[in-house]
Amino acid sequence: MKNLFNVIPSGFFNCLASGSNHRVYSDCLLVIYEQYEREITYRLARNRIRDALASYLLENHIHFIEQEDGAKAEKNYNEIANVIIRKFCAKDIGWLEEDNDDATYEKNILMTESGILLAEFLQKLIMPEREEFSSYIFNIYNILQNAEQWSEEPYVNGLKNIYRNARLLSKSLKRLATFIKKIIERMVKEESLESLTENLLEYCDGSFIREYARLTKQQNIHIYRFFIKSKLDEFLNSSEINGRLILGCAQEEGLDENQAKEYVTDMIESTKRFLVEDYDRIMRDIKHKINVYLQIAIGRARFLRNREMDMRGNVEQTIRYIVNEMDEIGWKETVPEEMFSLFTLDKHEFIDKGSVRYPRKPQAILRENVVELEEMTKEDMEKARLAQEKEAYNPYAKEKMKEYLERIMGKDIKISSEDFPLQSKRDLLCALSAVAYSGENGYSVEVLDGYLETNQMLLRRFGITKEKMK
Numbered sequence: 001m002k003n004l005f006n007v008i009p010s011g012f013f014n015c016l017a018s019g020s021n022h023r024v025y026s027d028c029l030l031v032i033y034e035q036y037e038r039e040i041t042y043r044l045a046r047n048r049i050r051d052a053l054a055s056y057l058l059e060n061h062i063h064f065i066e067q068e069d070g071a072k073a074e075k076n077y078n079e080i081a082n083v084i085i086r087k088f089c090a091k092d093i094g095w096l097e098e099d100n101d102d103a104t105y106e107k108n109i110l111m112t113e114s115g116i117l118l119a120e121f122l123q124k125l126i127m128p129e130r131e132e133f134s135s136y137i138f139n140i141y142n143i144l145q146n147a148e149q150w151s152e153e154p155y156v157n158g159l160k161n162i163y164r165n166a167r168l169l170s171k172s173l174k175r176l177a178t179f180i181k182k183i184i185e186r187m188v189k190e191e192s193l194e195s196l197t198e199n200l201l202e203y204c205d206g207s208f209i210r211e212y213a214r215l216t217k218q219q220n221i222h223i224y225r226f227f228i229k230s231k232l233d234e235f236l237n238s239s240e241i242n243g244r245l246i247l248g249c250a251q252e253e254g255l256d257e258n259q260a261k262e263y264v265t266d267m268i269e270s271t272k273r274f275l276v277e278d279y280d281r282i283m284r285d286i287k288h289k290i291n292v293y294l295q296i297a298i299g300r301a302r303f304l305r306n307r308e309m310d311m312r313g314n315v316e317q318t319i320r321y322i323v324n325e326m327d328e329i330g331w332k333e334t335v336p337e338e339m340f341s342l343f344t345l346d347k348h349e350f351i352d353k354g355s356v357r358y359p360r361k362p363q364a365i366l367r368e369n370v371v372e373l374e375e376m377t378k379e380d381m382e383k384a385r386l387a388q389e390k391e392a393y394n395p396y397a398k399e400k401m402k403e404y405l406e407r408i409m410g411k412d413i414k415i416s417s418e419d420f421p422l423q424s425k426r427d428l429l430c431a432l433s434a435v436a437y438s439g440e441n442g443y444s445v446e447v448l449d450g451y452l453e454t455n456q457m458l459l460r461r462f463g464i465t466k467e468k469m470k
Contacts, residue, residue, distance in 0.1 A: 008114050011092035024062060026122055028084050029095060031056045033111065033119035042116060046085070046098070046107040053081035085109065136169035140275075141224040144231040154241060155248025159267055162232075166271045173282045180289050221279055232272050236265070396433035402441040405434050405464065414465045417452055428459065435462060442467050 005012075015025040035052050036042050054077040056062075062080065088095040095115035099108045111119070140162050143149060150158030235241055242264070250260035376384070394400075409415050420431045438445050448461040 009092050009094035011090075012094055012114065012118075015087065015093060015095075025084070025087075027056065027060075028053055029088070029115070029119050030122060032088075032096070032109075033116070033123075036111065042111040043099070043108050046109050049085060049109045050078060050081045053084055054078050057081065088115075136165045136172070137221055137224060139165045140228055144228060153248060154235075155245045155264070156252060159235060159245055159264065160252075163267045163271050166274050170274050170278065170282075173279070173286070177282055177286050177289065180286060221275065225275060228275060229272060232268050235268050396429060398437045398440055401430070401434045401437045404430055405438070405441065405443060408434075409464075409466065414463060416448065416463045417459065417461045422452065422459065431459070435464070438464055 015029075016022045031052055032049055035044055035049060057077045057080055062077075085096065085098075087093060089098050089109075094112055095118065097110040097112055099110055100106070101108055143158060143162055143165075150156075150161070235245060245264045246257060246260045249255065249264050250257060253260065253263065255263060408420060417431070420434075421427045422431065435445050444465045444467055446463040446465065448463055450461045452459045452461055
C-alpha cells in the first residue's frame with residue numbers, strides 16, 4: 001500500500017494548518033480553482049490569477065498576511081497576491097506550478113492534480129453535492145439492457161461500469177444510514193413548536209424525501225433486481241462473455257489470467273451480494289432510523305408544547321381571575337356571543353395523569369410592590385379583543401375537523417385516504433388533523449398498505465370508519 005506522503009509534497013497541508021493563514025489560503029485556492037471553471041485547461045496567465053486574488057483580498061479587507069515568525073507583513077493587494085502564488089508554487093506545497101508559454105513567453109499558472117483534487121474536496125466539504133440514489137440503479141439496468149454499448153469491451157464498458165455504480169450506491173446509502181440522524185436533528189433543532197412544524201413540513205416537501213421516495217417507489221430495486229441478477233449470472237456462466245471479461249481485465253489491470261479470473265468473479269459476486277442482500281439490510285436500517293428519529297421529533301413537539309406549564313398555569317390563573325371579576329359585572333352583556341367560548345375555562349377536556357401537579361411552597365412576599373395601571377380606551381379594548389379572537393382561532397380544532405369529516409364522508413360510513421382532497425399543504429394538514437381527532441370525534445382509523453404521493457408530498461394510506469352510536 002502506498003503511503004500518502006510518498007505521493008504528495010511534505011508540506012502539502014501546511015497552508016491549512018491551524019496557526020497559519022489557513023482561512024485566507026483555503027479561500028484563495030478556491031478563488032484560483034473558480035478561474036478555471038470555464039477554461040479548457042487548468043492553465044491560465046499569471047496576471048489573471050494575481051488579479052483574481054487581489055480582488056478577493058480587496059473585497060475582504062485583507063491588508064497583510066502573517067509570516068512564519070508571527071510578524072505581519074503590510075503590503076498592497078497585488079504584492080500579497082504574488083506572495084500567495086509563490087507560496088502555492090513552492091515545491092513543499094505543490095498546489096500550483098509556474099510555467100512559461102513557448103510562443104509568447106508569458107508566465108502561466110497550472111493547477112497540479114493534487115491541487116485540483118484538494119480544491120474539489122474543499123468545495124464538497126463546504127457544499128456537499130446532493131446525490132440521486134435511484135440513478136445508480138437505473139444506470140446498472142441501462143448498461144445491462146443495452147448490450148451493444150459494451151459488447152466490444154465487456155470489461156471496461158460493462159462490468160467495470162456496473163461495479164462502479166454498485167459501489168457508489170453502496171457508499172451513498174451507507175453515508176445516508178450513518179448521517180441521517182444529523183438530517184433529522186437539523187429538522188427538529190428549533191426551539192418553538194411553530195418553527196418545528198414549519199421544519200417538518202419543509203422536510204416532507206424537501207428534496208431528501210423525494211429522492212428517498214424515488215428509491216423506494218419509481219426506481220425501486222425490486223423492479224430491476226431479477227433482470228440484473230440474471231444478467232450477472234450470465235457473465236459468470238457464459239464461457240464466451242466470461243472469457244472476454246477475463247481477457248479485458250488482464251489487459252486493463254495488468255494481471256495474469258488466474259488473477260484476472262479471480263478479480264472478475266469477485267466483482268460479479270460482490271455486486272450481486274450488494275444488490276440482493278446488503279441493499280435490503282441498509283434500506284431496512286434507514287427506514288428504522290427515519291421512524292425512530294421522527295418519533296423523537298414527535299416527542300420533542302410534545303415537550304415544546306408542555307414545557308412551559310408554569311407560565312401557562314400563571315396565564316390560566318390570571319384569565320380565571322379576570323373571568324371571575326367579569327362575572328360580577330355581567331361580562332356576557334358586554335362580550336359578543338361568538339366570543340363566549342374564549343372564557344370557558346372549566347371544560348377540562350384534556351386532563352390526563354400528566355396534569356396532576358404536586359402543591360408547591362408559595363413564594364413569600366417580602367416587599368409590597370405598587371404598580372400603576374393604565375386605563376384602556378375603547379379603541380385599545382377593541383384592538384385587544386380582535387387580537388385575542390385572531391390568536392384563539394384554530395382552523396384545525398377538533399370540532400372543525402368533525403365537521404370536515406362529516407362533509408367529506410357525506411352519507412358514507414367508510415372512506416379512504418384517496419377520497420380526501422390533497423392538492424396543497426393545507427389539505428394535508430386537514431387530513432392529518434382529522435385522523436388525529438378521529439377517536440374523539442367518533443371515528444376509527446385503519447392504516448393501509450402503500451403511500452400516496454401528491455403535489456410532491458408522501459402520505460401513508462389509511463381508511464376512516466364512522467363508529468356506531470352506542
